[in-house]
Amino acid sequence: MSQTAIWWLRRDLRLEDNQALQAALEAAETVIPVFILDPRLLHSSYASEVRSAFLFAGLQSLDESLQARGGRLILRQGDPLAELSRLRQEADAHAIYAEPDYSPFATRRDRQIEDALPVHWVGSSAIRPPGTVLRGDGAPYTIYTPFSKAWKALPEIQLPARRGQARPLNTPDNLASLPIPNAPALPAGVPFRAGEAAARERLEDFLSGMVYGYTSGRNQLDSQATSGLSPYLRFGMLAPQRAASEASRAIAQAPDSLARASAETWLNELIWRDFYIHILYHYPRVRRENFRLPHVRWRNNPEQFQAWCAGQTGYPVVDAAQRALAAEDWMHNRARMITASFLTKDLLIDWRWGERWFMQHLIDGDPAANNGGWQWTAGTGTDAAPYFRIFNPVSQGMKHDPRGEYVRRWIPELGAVPDEYIHEPWKMPSDLQHKIGVKIGQDYPAPLVDHAQARALALEAYKANG
DNA sequence: TTTTGAGTTGTTCGA
């Protein structure tokens, strides 16, 4: 057995269920865990300070776990190829082990690295790697339903059995490491703690609770019925294969058909994550271009975009969503659809503007899922969703936030508005506005656009697409 | 090759 291997961490910030780590341990006496901060990513126009802080806190937590096993995290900063080459010489390492990552940026970077260094790719940041779910003729799927059927027809996801006492890593003491950046504490409102222990805890909470109420609960804006696992999956603090195998187990053990349907819905959400990873991998152009409908006539009014960003559109559920994003750096999935539909359909603003805004703020911001979600909502995406599917921000609010709890939580100035007006406060008679002290246009904006009119304009703009 | 059925998440209108 050779002596030393490098374990290069990227989007797999965990020790458990980590196939790359396991392979490194099997191949070498000494394992050097390294994370490389890449300035190109840290300072890109899609970066988010809070997401970086979450990353740093995750590295901190990982370093603590490593120290408990006789290792430590080596942190470097710079170009990964240069840093890995240097570290390999310093440590006299014979090989590098890493989990594949599939974004266009990562793919380019990793091709360069495998041309120059002895790197072994082990595991996958998708449950099933791109290229493993293909049509009969070998082409990639571009429609979710057949993709998911093929995905489910493949052999069940196998996780390596958990070992008893994990063996030490023996990371040498003489290797230089940057201090892990002192993550500014996550803002007080952010409801996520970094690290695999927190991920595991949330997974177990979800499995022992909401997984069987997921189908009905996940669309309620003010409920805690979603899994809340997205930030952990984003950074690999939870293995996606672990989530999938727990989903399968929940399906198998469901007490009744309703429960089974719920667990299946959750598994489908995980498969959607794979779907968009595969789409971005096979069609990297979607990062910049519409998947279909190449010529939507966007209006792109900058003042309206500002109002949308600030949660000042005058549509309570849209504004609540945006303000929740500002406060928690996370947004409920239903809220994402509502606010994205409003930006693209009601304001006719290019989905790329919203996509960037989300990436700059979402703690779980991921290029594949974010791009897929925006293009789906904009009607330009892979699925042949009809363009006339335009969300009505009032009826969406009434349906998914019937008591206005979500709205009142994030828009305190609407606190006194009665339920019947909470999603359309501009309809309050002026004496009521006066009585409760909420004057529309003064204490809270009047609607930025009239939805019925905006809808008609959107239908025109999309129909005009040649 | 051709044919056929289908496509996450919605809204509105009129019976």
Add this chain to the structure above:
DNA sequence: GTCGAACAACTCAAA
């Protein structure tokens, strides 16, 4: 209030 149809046309996936 409830229900079904219309909203368009296209492309995908599989038989």
